[in-house]
Amino acid sequence: MTTTATTIPSSGQRNLDAVLLLRRGSVYLPASGPSAASESLAGVTLLESDLIDRGFLVSARLREALAFLAPEVLSATGTALLAHLDTQIGADRDHTPLFRRFPQSVPGDTLAFWTDRVLTLLLQAPEQPCVLCGTLGSVHPVAPCAHLVCSACFDGADFAACPICHRRIDPADPFLRPAKARPAASARRGLPTRLRVLSLGGGPTVRHAHAVHELNTLLARSGALSPQDTDDLGALLDGGGDRANLGWLPENIPGRETKARVLSWLLEDRSLFNVSLPAVTAHLTTATDVLRLLSVRSGGDPGLTDATRLTAVPRPLRRALLQALDGMTPQMVAEDLNRRPGRWKAVAERLHVYEYADRYPNASLAFAALRSTPLGNDALSAVLRDTAQAANGIDADGDTIRVPLWATEVETALAAADVPGALTPLSRRPGELVRRLDHLLRLAGPDGSEPVLAALRAAAPRVAPAVLLSALGAVRSRTQPPLPGRVFFPKGATARAYITQDERVPLDPGAAETAVRILTDEILRRAATLPAADVAVLDAELGGVIAPFAExxxxxxxxxxxxxxxxxxxxxxxxxxxxxxxxxxxxxxxxxxxxxxxxxxxxxxxxxxxxxxxxxxxxxxxxxxxxxxxxxxxxxxxxxxxxxxxxxxxxxxxxxxxxxxxxxxxxxxxxxxxxxxxxxxxxxxxxxxxxxxxxxxxxxxxxxxxxxxxxxxxxxxxxxxxxxxxxxxxxxxxxxxxxxxxxxxxxxxxxxxxASGARVSLGELALWHAAARARTVVVRHHDGSTSTYRRQAEEGVPAFAERIGAPSTDDPADVRDATLAHLLRGDIALPDGAEAYALHPAELDAAALRMRSASDLVASLTAR
Missing domain, CATH: 2.60.60.30 (sav2460 like domains)
Incomplete structure (x- = not known):
């Protein structure tokens, strides 16, 4: 049976209304008049029925607003709304299987069915009796594959393709006959767990404000965006950004890949370079930022997972990028260039680096070190020598520029098991120190772990939240029985998992426990800086949901x-x-x-x-x-x-x-x-x-x-x-x-x-938020029962967090009083202005609440 639906191309980019519908559950309506209610009421009822068949309900306010639309406006609005939802669900496509009466008509013996197909393919002849049943006159070719098919052996009312090769055939082919009607589905069939109540968004002004809010939410994230959020970012920039007036652009965009996409978007209009170029250069803080920007401009990936052929760079942008590189520390620029030498050499060709050596000597010095440019008696060499002399740690006394590399210093110390020697450079880059925590603790051993832990205490306040959570999960799982093997998710364009044997020695339990405590306390400290709540509610079932990583x-x-x-x-x-x-x-x-x-x-x-x-x-x-x-x-x-x-x-x-x-x-x-x-x-x-x-x-x-x-x-x-x-x-x-x-x-x-705990769960993250921000925490269990925990006067946040979930509970609290909620399903009536996360938003209204995504819960813990 073929399903039909209102169609829009699912491969095209979603427009702003579709983005806000998916992200907020909000519907934005055109202006309406007060006289259309009686004329449109029947249409609203039909629209509600269509929405229920897609797993969506309509809020009372949205229903009332729909009823005041003129019939023709309601029709257009409802058609567009259903089309957007069909695209999200997959109902905008034809879903006719090979056996149209599936699962009833699926053959019971796959081998016998395959044998019949092979015999037909090899032995069937035109104008001859069927080789399977002997019927004369029932064999005809089907288009376009031209296989000879017996209509008596193969039911044209059931097959939706050629019975021999299973390729789609011409819908007008005589072999295909109308399918028998399937028994109707029960009108009382259950609604999906993902059921969502659509709310009224508002008019154009509110729509724009919501677009700006969602845009700011994405710009505040420190990690790489998911492909879906990346798609949304483009639509939100077009709907909520303004290249001529950059008042909406934050001073800092913590996500490096997000920043590259935004800056590339700013540069699309060359007539506004006088406005956009200063903003772009102000946001470029590392050399890799420049490479990411050039990659995105050329249609590539800001994660630099693929090699992209760089497009031409206009002269004004060329000078602006060199100016940005020139303002950075030459040693740091040289480090970044050395990580991807092949790509940076291509960048040097596009930027015409040495053409501007007098104006941007620091940038030229870094590229000279990368390209091993020979030093002679020419003007360029003189500029490079003078610049190197002014920069500490760069050697220009020989035939080429030589820059000592931070990575070389770290790897040399680690290879020699020199923990103090590794901690010195790693302490300058706290994120790298935390990423290498397991390796450092293994090298230090139980008797030498204190310097590593001291360095961790100093580094933790300056590290991105995703790095903290990743290290916490990894270290604590190393005190448990070993897993079957190690699993890696290398950075790349696809989510490939690589598996190897785990040859690491176990971590000292005491050192691992201390490291986990340091990381947990830092997360709690950051959460405590967020807006407080009197009552927080969280679902115990969130323990099965993993905090987002590798998005x-x-x-x-x-x-x-x-x-x-x-x-x-x-x-x-x-x-x-x-x-x-x-x-x-x-x-x-x-x-x-x-x-x-x-x-x-x-x-x-x-x-x-x-x-x-x-x-x-x-x-x-x-x-x-x-x-x-x-x-x-x-x-x-x-x-x-x-x-x-x-x-x-x-x-x-x-x-x-x-x-x-x-x-x-x-x-x-x-x-x-x-x-x-x-x-x-x-x-x-x-x-x-x-x-x-x-x-x-x-x-x-x-x-x-x-x-x-x-x-x-x-x-x-x-x-x-x-x-x-x-x-x-x-x-x-x-x-x-x-x-x-x-x-x-x-x-x-x-x-x-x-299942090992090597990845922090969203339930744990929600618990840390609740313990640090609320005096009363209510845990809601699968059966609907609740457990209440109240923070005592002298009880510290870490102790309170550890007590939540214990069998001993305090006097019950009403979950409807919660102003902070982390839920599997948003089926609680929360007060206006409450902050909420729900895997399935259900009836939570983004217009009345401060809705958060799982990624937002992580990003909110950014160091301040």
């Missing part, structure tokens, strides 16, 4: 769930995985495959549900069939149904969902590609194959990888863990059974990593 490679998703997070599967409901993709001119014919690998409790492979085995255990896992092409405009979709009770009875403990590009086409080359998860109440054959109301997660496939491992389901524990990583594959003809062993190692090690 640069996070997939664009309907629900922003940090990698590694674990959430419960609702009881008594079935899971339906889905995949949709559409080919492009660049990709050519593309065959993506949605697959599920099944493992027992020892991570031994016990089966698959994929195109090679469309049924596992009867109805325990059912695949919708393998579509092998996805031409526009409809593309192709695949589904897998999972019955957790039946899987458990067959000895399955873990189900790992993965998408493979069978013919090795990178996801990024496709016009459209996304996957997701539905949680269903009714039997699989009831209702639409794709039900927008039951979609709990939808994420884009846009990386350069060929295999995406999205999640692992713990069948016995009834939980889902969000992985969102790429699996490395080589060659072609990818299939899950060929990669089962590697998939088992990847999923097992990642599951062990995230």
């Amino acid at each position: 640069r490679t996070a997939s664009r998703a309907l629900v922003t769930l940090p990698r590694g997070s674990e959430l419960p599967v609702p009881d008594g409901r079935a899971l339906r995985l889905f995949l949709h993709w559409m080919e492009s001119a660049e990709s050519g014919r593309t065959d993506l495959d949605l697959s599920v690998a099944l493992f027992n409790e020892r991570w031994e492979h016990v089966g698959t549900c994929a195109y090679t085995n469309v049924r596992f255990g009867g109805d325990a896992a059912v695949h919708s069939g393998d579509l092998t092409s996805a031409p526009p405009p409809h593309g192709s979709s695949e589904f897998v149904d999972l019955d957790l009770d039946k899987l458990a009875s067959l000895g399955v403990r873990y189900a790992v969902s993965v998408v493979y590009s069978y013919n090795n086409v990178p996801f990024v080359t496709l016009d459209d590609a996304f996957a997701g998860l539905m949680v269903r109440d009714e039997p699989g054959s009831t209702g639409a194959v794709f039900d927008a109301r039951q979609v709990e997660q939808r994420y884009d496939l846009t990386s350069a990888s060929r295999a995406s491992v999205s999640l692992v389901v713990d069948v016995a524990g009834r939980t889902m863990r969000w992985l969102d990583v790429a699996q490395g594959v080589t060659g072609t003809h990818h299939a899950v059974h060929r990669h089962a062993d590697g998939l088992a190692v990847l999923a097992e090690y990642l599951t062990a990593l995230f």
Whole structure:
């Protein structure tokens, strides 16, 4: 059955209304008159019904405002709103599987079905009886693949593609017949956990103010933005920024990659260089800032994960960048240049460095050291020698410029196990000291850890919050039994996980405990500087949500769930995985495959549900069939149904969902590609194959990888863990059974990593915020019960934080009094002005509350 929806191109950039709708749940309406209420009331009711079918409700204020719109304005507004939501959910695409009566009509024997296809392909002849059933006159070619298909053996009312090759065929081909109607879905089917109440945003002025607020929120983050936030940043700059008047631009943008994007945006209008160039140079504080800016201007990545061919640099910008470099310490510039020598040599060509040697001698000196420019008796050499003499620590007495490198000093000391020698340079860069904390503690040993801990105490107040949290999790996990292996997430364009054996010696428990205490106390100290609250409420279930890390490679998703997070599967409901993709001119014919690998409790492979085995255990896992092409405009979709009770009875403990590009086409080359998860109440054959109301997660496939491992389901524990990583594959003809062993190692090690405490959870972060900022903390449990903890008069913040969660509690407090809330689901009526985070915002109104994202909770702990 084909689903229909209002469509807008999902591959295009979202406009400002769509961005604010997703980020705030706010709807912005045009001006209305008081006379249209009675005429539009029926239309509002219909719109509400359509929204409920997508998992959204309407607030009372929004409903009232909608009712006052003129009918034609209401129609246009509702159509645009539904289109935006359909794009977010994935309902803006055709979702017709190979077997249109899926899961009922999926063959019970994959091998027998494959044999029939092969016999037909090899032996079928035109104008001859069918080789399978012997019927005369039932065999005809289908377009455009021209395979000979018997209409008696293959049901044209069920198949949505060629039964032989599974490629999409012409919708007008006579083989295809109208599909039989599917049983209607129950009108009482459950609403999704992600259910959200849409609120009234306001008019154009309020819309602009909200855009500026969201823009400032992104600009305040110290870490790299996720791809989705990066997309939003572009729309928010266009809607809330002004290149001619820079009063909105903060003096400091802590996120280096974000800063590069903003500065590049400022430079897009060359007629405003007189305004933008001074602002740009004021924000460039390191040489790498310059390289990031040039990379973004050239269409590259500000994270410098790929080599980008630099575009021409206009002369005014060239001088401004050299001026910025010239104002920095030459040794620091030389250090930055030495990290990426090849790219900086290309920059030197674009900036014509030596042309401005007299005007910008410090910049020329750094590039001369990078390029090993020979010194002679010419004018340039004289300038370089004079500049080097004025700069301490730079040697220009020989034939070339020589700059002692900080990295060399550190690595030499570490290689010699010289802890004091390493601490001296590391103390000048506190972030690097904290990143190397584990290595330093190992080298120091239990008897020599005090200097390292003293250096840590001095460095912690000057370190970015993400670095503190990462070090805290890593160090504390090193006192526990070792994990199966070490997992690395190297910086790159895709979320690749690398696994090696852990050959490190264990950390001294005493030193590790002290380091964790120093880091925790620093986090609590920073949290205490934030606005105070009388009562704070937090959900205990946030303990399964991981504090965000490595957001640069996070997939664009309907629900922003940090990698590694674990959430419960609702009881008594079935899971339906889905995949949709559409080919492009660049990709050519593309065959993506949605697959599920099944493992027992020892991570031994016990089966698959994929195109090679469309049924596992009867109805325990059912695949919708393998579509092998996805031409526009409809593309192709695949589904897998999972019955957790039946899987458990067959000895399955873990189900790992993965998408493979069978013919090795990178996801990024496709016009459209996304996957997701539905949680269903009714039997699989009831209702639409794709039900927008039951979609709990939808994420884009846009990386350069060929295999995406999205999640692992713990069948016995009834939980889902969000992985969102790429699996490395080589060659072609990818299939899950060929990669089962590697998939088992990847999923097992990642599951062990995230369950070990090596990553700080959002629940812990919320607890630290609450303990430092509130006198009363209410913990809400899964069953709805609460535990209250009140800070005593003489009780310090660290002691209070440690006591929260203990069995002994204080007199109950009302959660509705909370002005600080960290929730899994926003189903509490909070007072206006309260600060709140909710994974699922539900009924929380961003116009009345100070809504925070998980990334904002981390960014708020920036050192001040």
